[in-house]
Amino acid sequence: MDWTSLILSVKLACTATTVLMFLTAPLACLLAYSHLPGKAFLEAFINLPLAMPPTVVGFYLLIIMGPAGFLGRLWAGATGSPLLFTFAGIVVAAIIYSIPFALQPMRAAFEKIDPRLIESARILGLSPPAIFTRVILPNSLNGIAAAAILVFLHTLGAFGVMLMVGGSVPGQTRVASIAIYEAVETLQYGSAALMSMALLPICYLFLLVVHRLTRSKS
Amino acid sequence: MNIQVRIRKPLPHFNLDVEIACPEAALTVVIGPSGAGKTTLMRVIAGLDKAAEGHIRFGDEVWLDTGKGIFIPPQKRRLGYVFQDYPLFPHLSIHDNAAFAAGAREPMVRTLLARFGIDHLQRRKPNAVSGGERQRCAICQALAREPRLLLLDEPFSALDVFTRRDLRDELRKMKEELGIPMIYITHDVNEALYLADEMIPIVAGRVDREWMQRSVARVDAARSDRSKAVREPRLSLAY
Numbered sequence: 001m002d003w004t005s006l007i008l009s010v011k012l013a014c015t016a017t018t019v020l021m022f023l024t025a026p027l028a029c030l031l032a033y034s035h036l037p038g039k040a041f042l043e044a045f046i047n048l049p050l051a052m053p054p055t056v057v058g059f060y061l062l063i064i065m066g067p068a069g070f071l072g073r074l075w076a077g078a079t080g081s082p083l084l085f086t087f088a089g090i091v092v093a094a095i096i097y098s099i100p101f102a103l104q105p106m107r108a109a110f111e112k113i114d115p116r117l118i119e120s121a122r123i124l125g126l127s128p129p130a131i132f133t134r135v136i137l138p139n140s141l142n143g144i145a146a147a148a149i150l151v152f153l154h155t156l157g158a159f160g161v162m163l164m165v166g167g168s169v170p171g172q173t174r175v176a177s178i179a180i181y182e183a184v185e186t187l188q189y190g191s192a193a194l195m196s197m198a199l200l201p202i203c204y205l206f207l208l209v210v211h212r213l214t215r216s217k218s
Numbered sequence: 219m220n221i222q223v224r225i226r227k228p229l230p231h232f233n234l235d236v237e238i239a240c241p242e243a244a245l246t247v248v249i250g251p252s253g254a255g256k257t258t259l260m261r262v263i264a265g266l267d268k269a270a271e272g273h274i275r276f277g278d279e280v281w282l283d284t285g286k287g288i289f290i291p292p293q294k295r296r297l298g299y300v301f302q303d304y305p306l307f308p309h310l311s312i313h314d315n316a317a318f319a320a321g322a323r324e325p326m327v328r329t330l331l332a333r334f335g336i337d338h339l340q341r342r343k344p345n346a347v348s349g350g351e352r353q354r355c356a357i358c359q360a361l362a363r364e365p366r367l368l369l370l371d372e373p374f375s376a377l378d379v380f381t382r383r384d385l386r387d388e389l390r391k392m393k394e395e396l397g398i399p400m401i402y403i404t405h406d407v408n409e410a411l412y413l414a415d416e417m418i419p420i421v422a423g424r425v426d427r428e429w430m431q432r433s434v435a436r437v438d439a440a441r442s443d444r445s446k447a448v449r450e451p452r453l454s455l456a457y
Contacts, residue, residue, distance in 0.1 A: 116305040119266050122292040123299045124363055125320030134318075138309040 002191065004171050005179035006198055012087070012175055013155040016094035017148050023095070024102040024147070029132065031103070032110035033118075050100040058164025061093050065165055090166040090173050094155045101150040105214070109143020110136060142213040149206045149213075156199065221367055221399050225262050225272030225282075234258055234423040240399040240416070245389075247402045247414035249430070255423040256403045260369050263401070264299050265292035276367065293320075297367040298360030302375060304352045306344040312355050313340035319363035330358040334388070350381035357385075361396075368400040375404070386412060407433065 030036070031043060049057050065071045065083045071092065075083040083089045113136060121131045137144075159177040166173030168182060176195055183192035224237040234255040240246040248256050261267040263274060265281065268289070274282040281290045306315045317327040331337040334354040339347050344355070353373060360368065370389075374382040390413060393400065404410055407430070410417055419429035 114305055116301060116303075117307060119292075120299070120301070120305055120307075120359075121318075122266070123264055123295075123297065124318055124359070125293050125296065127293060130320070135307065139307075 002174075002176075002179045002183070002195060005174050005176045006195060008087075008171065008174065009156055009176035012090060012094060013152045015091050016098060016155045017151045019091070020095055020098060020102045020151050021144065021148055024099065024106055025132075025144075028103055028106035028110055029136070032107050046103060047100045049097050054097070054158070054160030055164060057097055058093070058161040061096060061161065061165050065089060065092065084165060085167045085169055085173055087172050090162055090175070093161050093165045094158060097158055097161045098151045098154045101154045102147045105143050105147040105150060106140070109140035109147075112143070113139050146210045146213045149210050153203055153206055156203070219277035219366060219399070221263070221277075221401075222275045223259075223263055223272070225259070225269040225274070227258060227262065227267070227269045227272070229255055229258060229423060232423045236420060236423070236425050238418050238425065240401055242399055243394065243397040244415040245393055245400045245402055245413055246416045246418060247404060247410040248418050248420055249404055249407070249410045250420040250426075252405055254420045256405075256420055257371055259420070260299070260371050260401065260403060263367075264297060264369060265290065265295055295367075296363065296365055297369060298363055298365035300353075300356050300360050300368070300370045300373040302372040304349070304356040304376075306352055306355055306359070308344055311341050311343060312336060312347065312351075315344065315355050316340075316358040316362055318359055321364075322362040326364070327358070327362050330361055331355075334358055350377050350385070353377060353381075353385065366398055368396070368398060370400065370402045372403050372405070374409075375406070389413065 027046070031039060036042070062084065063069050065075075067073070067076065067082060067084075072083050075081075075088070079088075083092065117135055117139070118131060121135045126134060157177060158175075159181065162173065162175055163178060163181075166175070166178075168174045168178050174182075176199060180192050180195050183189070183195070220239060220241045222239045225234065227234045231253075232255070236255075236259060238246070238248070238259075248259065250256055258267060262269045262272065262282075269282065269284065271284050272282055273284070274280070276295070279290070280286075280288050281295055282288060306312075307318060310318065313327070313331065316322075316331055317324065328337070331340055334357060336347070336351050336354050336358070339351060344352055347355075353376075357373070374385050377385070386409065393415075402413060417430065419426050421429050
């Protein structure tokens with residue numbers, strides 16, 4: 001039983017979820033309320049990780065996060081260390097890989113808000129940021145919570161992408177899914193079974209919560 | 219302070235093209251059949267919709283001048299808008315709804331809630347009170363902003379006849395106290411006659427001063443036709 005990997009997985013999922021919530025909220029707002037001409041193109045691009053095989057996503061991330069890639073150079077310039085095969089690297093990968101899972105429920109929740117409430121708030125003198133925090137956010141908490149849980153689960157389950165950009169550095173990038181794979185490969189079925197069993201109830205419980213949150217109240 | 223409005227906006231079936239002015243401390247009723255562009259006119263005045271061409275002047279402020287590219291956003295117009303179907307914020311209590319506006323002062327909110335008889339409900343959520351109580355709260359919400367102009371878009375049409383009568387009386391009483399221009403939309407002639415200081419009939423996007431006479435004449439004509447038939451109960455007699 002590899003506790004470090006399990007803890008690392010949870011740490012990764014928590015970090016990616018937190019960052020993604022803040023990152024996606026404005027994007028979801030934009031997609032829900034604006035009438036941009038290129039909205040469909042932007043949305044299809046953001047949803048790409050949903051459609052492509054994880055290894056393909058991983059491959060592209062490997063390229064852009066590598067020492068010659070745009071993200072890799074940016075990171076190296078800011079911190080002085082490489083991005084690939086580090087914890088920060090798999091966090092970035094998890095964020096990009098899970099964006100669609102954060103965006104869709106959040107956007108759906110924002111779109112469900114009665115537009116008259118937003119108009120009413122404008123007339124009552126609220127600035128756009130105040131409208132977001134006082135009207136949109138409190139009325140879409142369920143959707144946001146559902147988005148957070150889906151991202152958490154999706155990151156917990158990511159395998160192909162993690163393997164491509166993270167490899168299997170113990171304590172750094174060897175997350176539970178990779179540790180399970182390696183345990184099976186080295187015929188340590190007992191260890192693999194224990195780790196799998198630890199993940200199963202977490203995922204099941206969270207999915208029940210998502211169901212409860214997204215069920216319509218009426 | 220008075221308001222002067224001149225706007226032109228193409229709508230699906232006709233062009234809205236009106237020019238109206240509303241004096242201070244007076245209630246101007248905009249009346250006309252459904253779909254005549256009344257609500258669009260209000261939305262343009264509030265700044266929620268944009269006009270193709272237009273000019274809105276409130277006192278010495280210009281709110282809209284399409285020629286010069288001036289557009290003051292709704293947040294800065296400081297007006298009150300009471301919608302037909304009272305959209306209150308579902309996550310807030312009646313009190314917090316009434317106190318929602320930017321710069322709403324607590325003593326003012328308390329006074330308003332008491333005045334409209336809903337202070338005993340202030341901890342309840344909007345879905346736990348009646349339609350009439352929700353609309354009272356919506357009026358408190360609009361007034362707590364201390365608006366300089368009050369727009370009312372068929373505010374009482376979804377209410378039962380007794381609640382409607384009470385609120386109408388209250389509104390008429392408030393007219394002098396508030397001392398601000400009010401624009402009230404309705405398609406109900408009785409309501410218009412009861413409340414209005416001035417009436418502006420709008421039909422198919424245009425001001426049509428003869429509409430009242432024509433529609434009243436038609437009512438009379440219809441009545442003589444049906445003189446032998448059973449007369450419909452006239453709820454308007456309740457006012």
